Amino acid sequence: MSNLKSIVECLIFVADSPLSFARICDILSEYDKEHLRSSLIELLRDYNSDERGIFLSEVAEGYQFRTCKANAEFIRRLVKTTTSKLSKPALESLAITAYRQPITRAEIEYLRGVDSGGVLRTLLDKKLIKILGKKNVPGKPLIYGTSRRFLEIFNLRDLESLPTLKEMRELEEAGIFEQQQELPLEDSIENRFPPDLPAVTGKD
């Protein structure tokens, strides 16, 4: 393993949340961006090519090592599940917030048809949504959006990678709703790194 690749590997391993490419470049500023990019791509290939227990996940606008789903049952024997199950109302409100952010409580309640104050409080407590500010309309209601933690927990690369609402209907009807498709690795990685742009522009 090349020296640089091993450094990138260490950084991602030690970071306590997904590490963005921009952040890696910042930390290793003496290295050329192109070299960093190719090290990262190699690392992704190393980890994700064969059937390993740990894979390098592209999540929440960054990179993080995670265990594969197939072994989840064994892992749960050792560590407690940290993600508590969300109630149906909570999931519904979270979905609405994710797709319609920035959004006010009144808008969520109109869409759901029921009072959603308590549910929003739960989502705030769980740090899945956050207060973005106040809307500049009479009454200045608070506006909400999903947090970075939401992306981390729900295993999303970024908000754009949320399936579009229409796509979901089709998936459901086709009966392949639960399976996530494996992306062809070569394609996905390289397309995401256009030569002159940093692939992931973290907001760190």
Place this chain on the structure above:
Amino acid sequence: MSNLKSIVECLIFVADSPLSFARICDILSEYDKEHLRSSLIELLRDYNSDERGIFLSEVAEGYQFRTCKANAEFIRRLVKTTTSKLSKPALESLAITAYRQPITRAEIEYLRGVDSGGVLRTLLDKKLIKILGKKNVPGKPLIYGTSRRFLEIFNLRDLESLPTLKEMRELEEAGIFEQQQELPLEDSIENRFPPDLPAVTGKD
């Protein structure tokens, strides 16, 4: 990578302290000990053969993934630039200052019920609060308020955009189910629809 090896890899990865072989055998009791041993040996070989950033270390009568020493300098840079969080007492004092400014240390301490000198020092060091002046009462205590940096960190345009406590209370108190109301269903239905139209009848 064999299935069993990947499971062992995952377990060592997620454990929060070095995992002993006996523990691994306990968790994976349905597997043969000899198989587990050879999987572990293979894993050790995989991780420690070439120059990787992460190696599988035998420590404290157990196994744990660690980063190699050679990269320690880079890891230090990561940790140094990692965003830190405020302690609970600090956050509490900051919140009190934000909502009740201008405020003196004695007032903050009265609300918190504990000495807050150290915490205020920290908040001053971090430039989240600042000294606004001296209160014109005996002893001339210093008065504190939040700083410009405070607004920047919380992404607030001004102090007015801090959510009010009333707004937050609404989120807390909102019950999903309201008090049951009497709605004269029968009456309204019968009055609305002339007898020859399909009116609403009782249960099937």
Place this chain on the structure above:
Amino acid sequence: MASDLEMKISNINAISETDYKVRLDLFEGPLDLLLHLIKKNELDIYDIPISTITRQYLEYITLMKELNLEIAGEFLVMASTLLQIKSDMLLPSFSEEVSSDLDEDPRAELIRRLLEYMKFKDAAIMLDNRDLAGRDLFTCKLVEPQPEISSSEDECLEMELFDLIAAFQGVLKKHPVDTFHEVTAEAVSISERITEILTILQGRNSLRFDELFRNSFSRENLIASFLAILELCKLKMVRILQTGQFAEIFITPAVADTDGAFLSEVSTLYV
């Protein structure tokens, strides 16, 4: 239709015989109940037979009442909406002109809401079916001894507005209620006004007195602002300047906006 509902409800009732009133969350709300009825009867959502659906909807509410279940107000609002739509549809259309179907259809708004709601119900299921971190995927809990770092001045702080509010709410909970006076009765409170004035002054050298009333020039606002300024003077936090009689009044910070600096002892009042 009531059979399967009754089954579900009686199950709930059996469990909680001790507290007679139970919360029914079989359905998230009226929209959820309507979708259930549409699906159960295999109805076309774009052409809902409103009298059927209204009848079944009301039956359900009656059933809940009979079982002494709490009914959320929203269910009752929807009941009256359905009845409204039903009666609208019974009214003969006086205009003979051909109108585009859905625009004039009293059901249009309801259908739109149902379709929209259906999308988010799907989205909720989609989210739940994902591989969740901490449930299906795990990250390592690193306990590697990390090098000691002295906190530097420009360290990055990560804070969430909600944490701040939650912290303050925590303080308030610990405290006797009478420590705080609610300001709801007053339209404008002096302390709020003080805070506002300080905010406006942050990073500025001066402020014209009339700038304070740009948004609302009410009597309360005027009095509160005036008292706030007097209070700020007393605290030696601002200076008030006027170049001549009836001239513009300026408010300036007593010191420049440098963090932690002390105030000058001079405050001038020419009013």
